[in-house]
Amino acid sequence: MASGQLSRAEALACAGCRHACHVMLYSDTKTQLFGKIPIKHIILMQMRFDGLLGFPGGLVNPAEETLEAGLGRELLEELGVAIPVSIEDHVDSCYAPASSRLITHFYVKKMEEEQIREVERAAASTATDHGQEVLGMVRVPLYVTKGGGGLSSFLSHSFIGNARSQLVDALLRFNLVAPEELHKVLACSLKTHAHTAEDLQAALALTEAKRKRF
Numbered sequence: 001m002a003s004g005q006l007s008r009a010e011a012l013a014c015a016g017c018r019h020a021c022h023v024m025l026y027s028d029t030k031t032q033l034f035g036k037i038p039i040k041h042i043i044l045m046q047m048r049f050d051g052l053l054g055f056p057g058g059l060v061n062p063a064e065e066t067l068e069a070g071l072g073r074e075l076l077e078e079l080g081v082a083i084p085v086s087i088e089d090h091v092d093s094c095y096a097p098a099s100s101r102l103i104t105h106f107y108v109k110k111m112e113e114e115q116i117r118e119v120e121r122a123a124a125s126t127a128t129d130h131g132q133e134v135l136g137m138v139r140v141p142l143y144v145t146k147g148g149g150g151l152s153s154f155l156s157h158s159f160i161g162n163a164r165s166q167l168v169d170a171l172l173r174f175n176l177v178a179p180e181e182l183h184k185v186l187a188c189s190l191k192t193h194a195h196t197a198e199d200l201q202a203a204l205a206l207t208e209a210k211r212k213r214f
């Protein structure tokens with residue numbers, strides 16, 4: 001078992017640990033971007049209140065509810081629709097990055113495309129957390145454009161905790177993106193990240209110059 005990985009039983013037996021459950025909802029699709037670029041799959045993530053990308057879900061208390069019941073409660077608050085998640089959808093459990101007291105449980109659930117669209121509609125119209133803890137749902141672009149945009153740009157954004165590694169692992173585990181293609185995408189993401197750092201340095205220098213004038 002990989003470093004930090006736990007079996008479900010080991011995770012639930014951890015005394016004094018907190019638990020967080022999150023799920024990747026996805027579907028197949030035949031739609032095309034601009035009528036020529038196959039989208040292939042719809043994967044939902046969300047922009048969080050802290051500006052980071054993550055999967056729907058949150059903290060649960062195994063002493064009072066099952067992991068799946070707690071996740072379902074969180075999904076109803078964040079997405080505005082009841083989504084049954086079962087133990088069969090469980091993918092892995094592990095310690096959160098830089099923490100030995102928080103355990104994250106990750107689930108992947110495949111749905112029909114219309115169900116995914118209903119989730120998107122409900123999340124923006126009836127979810128109690130919309131505009132507060134959740135700023136909006138986003139789709140993961142699995143394609144790569146000629147200019148290198150798409151998945152490579154998406155993966156260069158900032159993610160909460162281990163959400164980026166959970167996404168990458170799920171893409172490979174469920175054969176949503178070929179390993180060689182994903183390798184190229186990640187290499188491109190590193191270059192994008194470096195360019196973004198340069199942009200931030202330039203913006204920082206601009207604000208510093210402005211600040212000194214006042």
